[in-house]
Amino acid sequence: MAITLMKEDRIKKVVGSIMNDYTNATGIACIYVDIKGKERSQKYNFTKFCQVMRSIPAFRSKCSQCDLVGGLETIKKQGCCPYRCHAGLVDFAVPIVHENQLHGFIVSGQMSSSDMRFLYIQDPTPWEEDSYALQYFKGVPQYRYEEIMSASRVLNTLTTCYFPFSDRMLNMAHEAAPIGEDKHPELARIRRPEIRKTVEYIKGHLNCNLSLRIIAEEVFLSESYLSKLFKQEMNMNLMQYINQCRVQEAEKVLRSSKSSVDAIGRQFGYHRTSYFCKIFKQFTGETPHAYRKKFDIR
Known part of the structure; x- marks a missing residue:
């Protein structure tokens, strides 16, 4: 038990160092939560609005749910995917994996964005009815889509330097999905996680304007590299x-x-x-x- 606690303490120390560097460099809020969505660290650069939301019991539980579901969604989709929390702000999560064990997630964001590409991960809550929370919402920083995606890539790159997301963990996450949840069985036959994510995105947006540029942005790859990988994996070009x-x-x-x-x-x-x-x-x-x-x- 003592050994396990020591390992957990070391992990928390490294995670704290990552968040401190990330927040100092970007000014964007973040926090470390465990696999149940429970807070395991101090609040780094939290907005006043989110501090208030987490001080209200009814909203605090929804914040924890969003942190957990956002982290699990990242694992399921095998890539950082920004989302809207129950209060409408944009967050993203990066998994903390050590020795093929998932310990929790670094959750970052608390950004306001009008871009409709960010979808709610939980049902919205009527927080506007709370005058105390409403007065702080105007102070939430506004970000563009490109800025949010860049921030998610920075945190993901910084974190995976210390905590590589192993292939075994990816497979475990994929196998752990509830039966019937995977609408696209062919995903299991695709070796590269980048192409699995590409296929998943295509399947979910067949009625939208799909182009190499748009899809490359979604999976964080250059257009030329995505085109090359896709042809190698699928034996046909993207279009x-x-x-x-x-x-x-x-x-x-x-x-x-x-x-x-x-x-x-x-x-x-x-x-x-x-x-x-x-x-x-x-x-x-x-x-x-x-x-x-x-x-x-x-």
Whole structure:
């Protein structure tokens, strides 16, 4: 037991040093929490708003939940992924892994951002009804999307210098996901975590504008490096894969819906029906109309 406590103390000391350097360099708030979301360190550069929120019991429990869920989401997605907490501020978490054991997470952020790409990780709480909390919200610092993503990369790079996130830990995290939670079984067959994250992002955004630049930003890789890795792993280029996924989903809609071919094409990002039909035929050998006719849906 004494040995375990000594190891935990050493880990906390290193984590404290990381957070101190990170906060001094960036001015961004952070804290260390354990695998249950419980605070294990002092509050580094916390905003007045977040200090108040964590002093109110009803909100403090939600803060802990967001810290925990945000950390687990980082492990599941195998990369730092900023999110909105229950109060609407943007945070991100980096796992602390030592000797293939997860000890907790460094959670950073407390940033205000109007960018809609940051999604809520928990249901929003009505904190605006608390006048004490509301008066401090205006002092929360505003950040742009690019600044937040850069900050997350800095903390991730600094932390992994001391606590490498091992392949075994990645596999354990993937295997630990509840049965039925993984909507894309093919992810288990992809070796590189960067490409797993790329595929997961593509699958979840088939109706959005997808480009090499946008996806590279999401997975923290250069466009040329992502393109090279993707081709090596998937044996096709990125746009071919995106079209393949879109056609597969379009097939499902054509089999079960009476929506027009034009509407279905637009649903999956094709703004010209002729181009949608061309891509669909490349992958299936027939037009959407011919495909639908086999299922008697007109």
